[in-house]
Amino acid sequence: MSNVTVEATNMLPILKKKLAFLSGGKDRRSGLILTIPLSSDQTSMEELSATLDYLLSIPSDKCKARGFTVIVDGRKSQWNIVKTVVLMLQNVIPAEVSLVCVVKPDEFWDKKVTHFCFWKEKDRLGFEVILVSANKLTRYIEPCQLTDDFGGSLDYDHNDWLNKRLVFEKFTKESTSLLDELSIINDSDKNSAVDKEKSADCALLPSFDPETVLQTGHELLSELQQRRFNGSEGGGGQGAWCPMEEELLAQPQVMKLLDSLREQYTRYQELCRQRNKRTQLDEIHAKVMQVVTWLQGPGSELLKTQQAIGDSMRAAQALQQKHEEIESQHSEWFAVYVELNQQIAALLSAGEEEEVVELKALQQQLSDVCYQQAAQLEGRQNVLQAAQGFHSTTQELSQLLDGLLGMLCADVAPADGASIQQNLKLLEEKLQTVEAGLASLRQKGALLMEQMCTQPSWPLEETESPPGEQQDNVQHIQAVMEEMQLRKQRCEDMVDVRRLKMLQMVQLFKCEEDALQAVEWLGELLDALLKTHVRLGDDSQETRTMLDKHRKFVDVAQSTYDYGRQLLQATVVLCQSLRCTTRSSGDTLPRLNRVWKQFSVSAEERQQRLELALNFHTAAERVLQQERVDPESLDEVDSSGKTLLDRLTMPVIFPDGTEQYFGSPSDTAAAAEGVRERLLLVEERRLQLDPDDFIM
Known part of the structure; x- marks a missing residue:
């Protein structure tokens, strides 16, 4: 098929006028029949010439070599217009025209004039021109190859042909352009390694949607195959029509275009898949490095600056609140880690060997950093919990010592020995509670120092927290425990004095009670002596x-x-x-x-x-x-x-x-x-x- 320089879309108004058409019929030499239906209106020779140029660009060279039979329907036109059209054929398609059949009207033109004109121009025209009535046209062309306008049985729908032609040209144009674009994209990717810096969207979007073009081509091919099948089944009989034969609409070319397009599109899809995978890997790598960078950078700095344990319960609670804020910030990045881990696992299940190695390396790096940071968070949380327990116990012990000291400083003025015994018992219980509190404080202080010593260490390349701050924490813990021990010892000394005093008071009350009892006993003896x-x-x-x-x-x-x-x-x-x-x-x-x-x-x-x-x-x-x-x-x-x-x-x-x-x-x-x-x-x-x- 020759290259079409003019598209049906560009001259659609002219083609809709049906100034000429290829019905799909053939003469006895298998040449195509070109019909020019002249109307009673003035026909524009320029538009007719353009129509003929377009129609004659459709058949293949092989088809053109068999020649054309041109039917000029002059039944509704004047002779001078018919003559002009016949002469114009000499300029448009002189080599391809083998016979021109001029269909004459019922009121015949002047025979002498017409005969003289055609005879006069016969040698110059280069093709034979015959003047024939419509009912005599079957002498030159089989009825099955003629449309019903000339008493034939060949069906022809100009609008349908035009629509199909538009679809064909649109498909040809889009598929050809798409093939060129896909070929360039595929060849450029084949000739050079995939540029990892480019995204999947860069230079990979063709002008037309391949799926849509393929769909259009398949629908067109299906229509062509159906038309041709129906035509061959007709065997040239009554009612057969095959306007979509390979000479007219180039069914093989559609198939060839579809095959080429499928091949290039398959390569393009694979290229997109590879680039998408590369892009996905790059995105995962970027996200992994983003998580790693934050955890090893700002995240680690946040934790390194939080080494204090506070000097009171309130201070420890403030540090706990700050740590929870840091944990919240880390949680957002840990959520990204979980998502990335799932994506990497999905890619590993379907990845190639080279990709698997890269993905596993990324996964290992991400996991190492995240687990290390999680261990640091957990270690800090353990220290803070131990610090809160230590400060809470310190506060409780201080309150117990204050209560015991207040009890020791208060004057003792009991009414009897029982109340003294009760006070002494209460004093002993308070002292035991203080001793238990001090033992608990020592235990929690030891636990706190152990938690501080067993915190996960930072990598060697990272700067660790100043040793002085850790030493200050240890000294503070020891100072608190020593202070509580001294306070407890002072209270114990005071308790010993108070205990001795209270025991003496108990003894005093006991002596007084026993002395009164002796008086009573002596009185009872006197009473017994006198009465019995x-x-x-x-x-x-x-x-x-x-x-x-x-x-x-x-x-x-x-x-x-x-x-x-x-x-x-x-x-x-x-x-x-x-x-x-x-x-x-x-x-x-x-x-x-x-x-x-x-x-x-x-x-x-x-x-x-x-x-x-x-x-x-x-x-x-x-x-x-x-x-x-x-x-x-x-x-x-x-x-x-x-x-x-x-x-x-x-x-x-x-x-x-x-x-x-x-x-x-x-x-x-x-x-x-x-x-x-x-x-x-x-x-x-x-x-x-x-x-x-x-x-x-």
């Missing part, structure tokens, strides 16, 4: 036993009195030690002495009565048991009995002048009755004795 120690015994043996018990009873009372005296003396000593006024001797000691004097008088009286009773019973028993009785013995019994009876009726007179009787009157009467009964027995014994029985 009334009987004098029925015989000497019983009286002697009662006298022994009385002496023991007095010994118990004496011990109680002595114990009370000792306790009261101890309270005096304790009060002097505690530098407090003597509280017990002014009340308890007089009471003790008073009760003891009352007991002593009562016990002496009781002992005398028992001794009188013993003498009485002894004398009475001797009189009653002897056969011969001395009269004086009888008188002695009588006298001692009466003395005893008189003594029973007498009260005990205390030093303060008060009086107290032993027992109740009935008890006294019972004791006296026993004495009287003995006296009666002695008197009976006197009466029973003969004068000879008396010892003279």
Whole structure:
């Protein structure tokens, strides 16, 4: 097919006028039939010439070599126009025209004139011109090759042909241009290595979309193949039409263009894929280096400047807040790391060997830097947590020491020994709490120093934090623990003094309580002596036993009195030690002495009565048991009995002048009755004795 210099798009208004057309029909020599349908209107020779130039540029040289049969339809035109058109054919296509059939109208032109003109110009024209009626045209051309305008059966739709022609030319133009562009792109990439500095978008965008052009070509080829298939099936019979034969629309050229376009487009796609992959690798490399640069640069600097542990809980919390801000900044870059890691993993699964090596190196570099930075963050977080624990314990211990010191500085004025014991217990508990707090502080201080020492080290090429700052932190921790130890020791010393004082106070209260108890016991002994120690015994043996018990009873009372005296003396000593006024001797000691004097008088009286009773019973028993009785013995019994009876009726007179009787009157009467009964027995014994029985 010859190169088309004029496109249908540029002369679309002229082509739409259908001044001439190639219907696809052929003459008996297989030459193409060119139809020029002249109308009654004035035909523009310039437009007709342009139309013929365009139409004759379509067939191939091989097709042109078979010659054209031109049908000039002059049935609606004038002879001079027909003549002009026939002469114009000589200038436009003299070599290609083999026969010109001029279809004459029903009202025939002047035969002589027309015959003379064609005959006159025959040698000069170079082709044969015949004048024929429409119904006689089949003598030269088969009916199946003629359109229905000339009584033939060949279908021809000029608008459809024009649309197809526009599509064909558009496809040819776009595909040819696209092939050139793709060839340049592919060849340039083949002849030189892929420029890694260029992006995938640079010089890789052709003027037309290859997918769209290929789609258009396939649709056009499908239409051409369908038309040709239908034409061949018709076998030249009735109704067959094949306007899209290879001579007209160059179906092989469409196929060739499609094949070439597919080949170049496949190469182009591979090139784009490679460049996209290279670009993707470059982008990943850039992002990796961006993450690495930030982590090793600003990120590391942020962490290196944060080495302090603070000197209080509030300062440690402020450092923790600052660290959380730094962690937040790192989290954004760690998120980029995760995304990059996923992208690299996806590329590794489908990457080539060279790319895999590069990707693994990037992945390893990125992972090393990120894990190193994460370890630094974790180490710093551990230090801050340990610092907060240390400062929190320091604060709590300081408060405990302040509370203990306040308790030690307060005056102790307990009401009794129980309250002193309670205060002492509380003091001991506070001291134990302080000791536990100090032990916890030492433990957390050791943990903090351990965390500081075990922090991940920075790479050798990076400047580490100043050793002086770390040393200051250690010295601060040790100073805090030493200060707390000194404060605790001072409190312990004060606790020892307070404990001794409180124990002395407990002892003081105990002595006072026991002294009061001794007074009560002595009073109870006195009360028992006066109320229950009334009987004098029925015989000497019983009286002697009662006298022994009385002496023991007095010994118990004496011990109680002595114990009370000792306790009261101890309270005096304790009060002097505690530098407090003597509280017990002014009340308890007089009471003790008073009760003891009352007991002593009562016990002496009781002992005398028992001794009188013993003498009485002894004398009475001797009189009653002897056969011969001395009269004086009888008188002695009588006298001692009466003395005893008189003594029973007498009260005990205390030093303060008060009086107290032993027992109740009935008890006294019972004791006296026993004495009287003995006296009666002695008197009976006197009466029973003969004068000879008396010892003279």
